[in-house]
Amino acid sequence: MDKFLIKGGKALRGAVAISGAKNSALPAMAAALLTADKVVVRNVPKVRDLVTMSKLLAFMDAKVSVAAVPASDYEIQAPKLNHAEAPYELVRTMRASILTLGPLMARVGVARVSLPGGCAIGARPVDLHLKALEQMGRGRQLKGAHIVFEKITVTGTENILMAAALAEGETVLENAAREPEVTDLVGMLRKMGAEICGEGTSTLRIRGVKELHGTEHTVIPDRIEAGTFLIAGAITGGDLTIHNCMPAHLGAVIAKLQQARVRIDVVDATTARVRGAEKLVAADVTTEEYPGFATDMQAQYMALATQAEDTSVITETIFENRYLHASEMVRMGANISINGREAVVRGPAQLTGTTVQASDLRASAGLVLAGLVASGETLIDRVYHIDRGYEGIVEKLKAVGAHIERVHAPGS
Numbered sequence: 042m043d044k045f046l047i048k049g050g051k052a053l054r055g056a057v058a059i060s061g062a063k064n065s066a067l068p069a070m071a072a073a074l075l076t077a078d079k080v081v082v083r084n085v086p087k088v089r090d091l092v093t094m095s096k097l098l099a100f101m102d103a104k105v106s107v108a109a110v111p112a113s114d115y116e117i118q119a120p121k122l123n124h125a126e127a128p129y130e131l132v133r134t135m136r137a138s139i140l141t142l143g144p145l146m147a148r149v150g151v152a153r154v155s156l157p158g159g160c161a162i163g164a165r166p167v168d169l170h171l172k173a174l175e176q177m178g179r180g181r182q183l184k185g186a187h188i189v190f191e192k193i194t195v196t197g198t199e200n201i202l203m204a205a206a207l208a209e210g211e212t213v214l215e216n217a218a219r220e221p222e223v224t225d226l227v228g229m230l231r232k233m234g235a236e237i238c239g240e241g242t243s244t245l246r247i248r249g250v251k252e253l254h255g256t257e258h259t260v261i262p263d264r265i266e267a268g269t270f271l272i273a274g275a276i277t278g279g280d281l282t283i284h285n286c287m288p289a290h291l292g293a294v295i296a297k298l299q300q301a302r303v304r305i306d307v308v309d310a311t312t313a314r315v316r317g318a319e320k321l322v323a324a325d326v327t328t329e330e331y332p333g334f335a336t337d338m339q340a341q342y343m344a345l346a347t348q349a350e351d352t353s354v355i356t357e358t359i360f361e362n363r364y365l366h367a368s369e370m371v372r373m374g375a376n377i378s379i380n381g382r383e384a385v386v387r388g389p390a391q392l393t394g395t396t397v398q399a400s401d402l403r404a405s406a407g408l409v410l411a412g413l414v415a416s417g418e419t420l421i422d423r424v425y426h427i428d429r430g431y432e433g434i435v436e437k438l439k440a441v442g443a444h445i446e447r448v449h450a451p452g453s
């Protein structure tokens with residue numbers, strides 16, 4: 042298994058370009074199953090989850106053409122879906138495989154998708170996806186329905202959007218997710234001929250059509266990768282210009298970092314600049330659905346909070362067990378105590394490098410950030426988690442001055 046070796050203490054300076062959003066590319070690829078025509082998805086990040094998704098589509102008999110794997114442009118054509126099935130071996134490695142359920146139900150009427158099961162950060166059931174799809178019926182033709190989600194679910198919203206696009210009649214989805222990735226999917230589906238309105242609000246209306254057609258779609262920039270680099274610049278006291286991002290999608294993160302006295306300038310619609318503060322100060326954070334502060338930025342923010350003067354209280358409201366990085370940061374010298382959904386971080390703490398374990402994708406990013414500011418060497422084990430979702434993180438960090446190496450362990 043690969044590891045990262047980081048020598049901390051270097052201020053990051055220069056420019057970094059953000060890749061396409063993993064969480065937009067995944068539903069975009071799944072949406073290609075909704076038509077027999079060719080669909081081209083561009084700006085796909087070169088990360089393991091997208092390779093898994095392409096394998097899943099190929100398993101279902103979709104033709105997936107790429108120049109080389111991993112790729113940033115995928116051509117997908119699914120004239121006939123002979124295996125409306127997502128096997129456990131693939132679902133096990135990527136929960137987002139559930140995104141094929143909506144398109145398969147819409148196109149074939151039946152589908153077998155293995156249940157993803159729990160993961161490190163929580164139970165993560167898919168009961169709301171199933172309940173909503175059940176309301177739309179099964180068999181050859183799904184029917185529009187009035188669906189009210191009990192809880193906001195991002196991939197649940199995406200599954201229903203895709204299923205409803207080909208259902209008979211109108212679907213109204215209330216308490217829908219408002220994430221930019223949902224809006225991106227609506228844009229793509231509309232180009233395929235879907236009739237949808239209300240994106241960006243919590244009520245979506247979808248009038249089903251008989252057929253969807255092919256399209257070309259460029260996915261939006263990854264706001265979580267951009268946020269991670271904002272914190273990398275801030276925590277190291279550096280000066281980073283972040284290109285190909287959408288500061289408009291980073292409102293809550295930028296506001297919180299500014300509250301912690303990080304200097305951030307929105308240069309234009311696709312560029313932001315971050316400069317480290319003279320002195321970072323504590324600022325409390327509560328994770329929320331978009332447009333609130335993303336749970337996917339919580340671990341990275343915790344790394345920053347260890348360096349801020351005074352006490353920051355972090356409250357995680359989306360997932361029940363998303364503090365696995367905290368004990369690793371404590372082993373590096375951080376002062377963090379966890380009480381249920383609340384983490385109390387007392388700073389500033391001098392972090393010292395040691396060997397730490399990555400437990401999930403965003404926790405790994407938090408540990409990388411802690412390693413960048415720690416004295417001495419930090420060895421991060423199980424970085425396959427980070428490879429699921431960050432394109433070329435080692436190369437991008439090195440290009441702005443970080444001392445970070447990927448260590449290939451024998452047998453990996």
Ligand code: UD1
Pocket residue numbers: 064067137163164165166167168169170171192193194195196197222336337359360361
């Ligand atoms: C998506 C993102 C993930 C992000 C998360 C929350 C993708 C591929 N992944 O995950 O990076 O961390 O949104 O922003 O886009 N829930 C239920 N029943 C359901 C579905 C969800 O109880 O049927 C609960 C979950 O356990 C969780 C909360 O709802 O507590 C939100 O989860 P959800 O928005 O569904 O997360 P994902 O779509 O899996």
